[in-house]
Amino acid sequence: MLVKIQSLLLIVILICAVGCENRYHDEQFKIHVQQLDSDLENRWSTNGVVVISVEPNGPAARAQLEEGELISYVVGEYSLGSEGNYGRAAKKSMHEDNNLILRFTDGRIVRLAVRRSGDKPGLKVDGNVVNEVKGGSPAANANIQVGDSIDAVIDERKIRTIDDYKEAIEEFTKHGSKITFRTTELAGVRIAAVEALGELGDARAVDPLMDIVEQSGDLSLRKPAIRSLARLVDFSQSSTHSTERFNALREKIADGRVLALAQMYVKRAVEADQEIRRTCIGILGVLKPQSAIGVLTAVMEDSGEVPGIRFQAGLGLSQIGADAVDSLIAAFERGDANVKNIAASALGNIGGIRSRDVLIDALDSLEDLTIRLTIVDALAKIGDAPAIQALQNQKVRFQDESSLNTFLNEVLGQLEARSM
């Protein structure tokens, strides 16, 4: 008697344990699935069961389902054929979500939504051929015609729990229906991984991040990828580390591939997104290669480019320094007012005798007030004796032009204060 009670107890415990299990082994499809984290639905608007493992050579493996994929929908199809079972199939399809999905023999897929459970979509079917469409009904609105022939009724089951999964599979396999898993990517994970890789300062992240920038069609991934590359470039140029990992990163960046990528994607003709172009300029400004002078000058002179980016290209050239002076002077001399402004400002940042002399000459000869203001500012930055002399000469010359004069007074005042 006691043994009987004990074994009964054991069975009850076993049933409980099995009932509480959050995993399920699907013997037919040869996969293990796991109940999804309860708050994924709230936080990421996601539902489903997760594939924990796929057994080799099973139906799931043949379909190339992968571990970790999230099955959010199981979609079955009730094929109508000539004998037809439309009524029953439609009822099943609409059972959960009041949606009737039909695939016609001409390949059209039509989704008919009724307002409440029990409402009719408004069509009658004989075998698999539509023989009546009610005026004003969802079917009529979807332009279904009498005589259209239905290939299959599609039943889309949203999966929230393991029980939902079991029920859907059981139902569809019973009817020999075609089964499709619709999987969902967990939003944010890849973006977070891309961002984190920018922080970890590891050389191994460089190639995969470059692949994303070059090959992904997903802008929400490409933007963080280029930002992370820029972070890694920053890391590689800082002199505070000297670990093996850091040296590997420095070598990796020094191989020039990231530089080549930045020089390519800074171009408007190659990259449509301005944030990516901007970040590329940032990378070039940190690496400061001579080879970027041409491309940065081109961006600076590109009248179709966003003003902010053109200006940033000028700053990039300033960062490159003395090597960029020739190119900047050429651009200054041939360019329109905008180019002159940016180039003058960059020449002021870089300084040097040649920059100074070009700016002094221009200040004498140019009429445009904005450019003259920029040149005054640039010469003030250079701040050597000839520059100050040139500014003082201008003060005498432009006594009548109030805005320029005010600015000159301000600049000269500051220079004086600095020299004291």
Next chain:
Amino acid sequence: MNRCLRGSIISICLAVFLVSCGSHNEYLSKGKELIKSERRRKEERAVAQFKLAIQQEPSNAEAHYLLGFYDSQEFYNAKSSSENWEEYWEKASTENRGKHMFLAYQQEQNKYLEILVFETLRRNEPGVQNAALNALKRIYKQGDRDKLLKSLKKAIKSKDNRDRHDAHWVLAEIGKDAPGTIVPLLVELLDHKRKETRLNAVKALGEIRDENAIPELVKIVNSGSAKRAKDRESPEVRQLAVEALGKIGGAAVKELVEIAENKGSSLRVDAIQALATLGDERAVNPLLNALGEQGSREVEIKF
């Protein structure tokens, strides 16, 4: 508004407390009068009275407590009239204010333990709170440890958010020096019925940064996929548990990597972000794998 209300409640409590404690020490009475008054620099002047009160009666608990409470380094600087300002400045340090509060506790243990945990910590002034923390740390080392922990447990289980928050802070600070005692106490609280208590316990465990808390924190994180709703911890607590693992770092990196790799977890992004700040090399490969994950798609199963 809230702060104002809280301030006035504390002031009233303090006033009642001051009035109710009858004292024969003249300086003490004068100091208390000053505090209640609207006079200029009243606290600074009251402090001078409390010091005299202690000189007269070195074992006066109330004078010690009030001196610890009100003395402040802000009263003393080179510009002040006193010649010995440096000495006074030193005496008003957190360390010394805590010492006075502790001396009050030594005279009347139960009374001042209650006051320190449920009143002093509530004062919205870092100087007072730090002095109280210092006193409580002294009690932990030299006083009745069991009663102190009992009192802090009561506070972290309290209905009042301020008590819970203050207690979590004190437990975390004591726990940094004595993880062997405090971590198990906090772990026990992870099963408490009040979510906010569990939340504060998790936060404190993160701040202590003791690796012994890792398994319990992992258990909380993973409870999200439990089949029965009652076995699942709430999302906020679980999220904080990931954050706590991020603060612990070290051996927690392995666990964070596992969470980041668990494709059924809602906390993958949190775990990845924690790994990003830790900068540990072990995170690189799992993150590279995450980049290669499948996007949304349809897979037809033939059977």
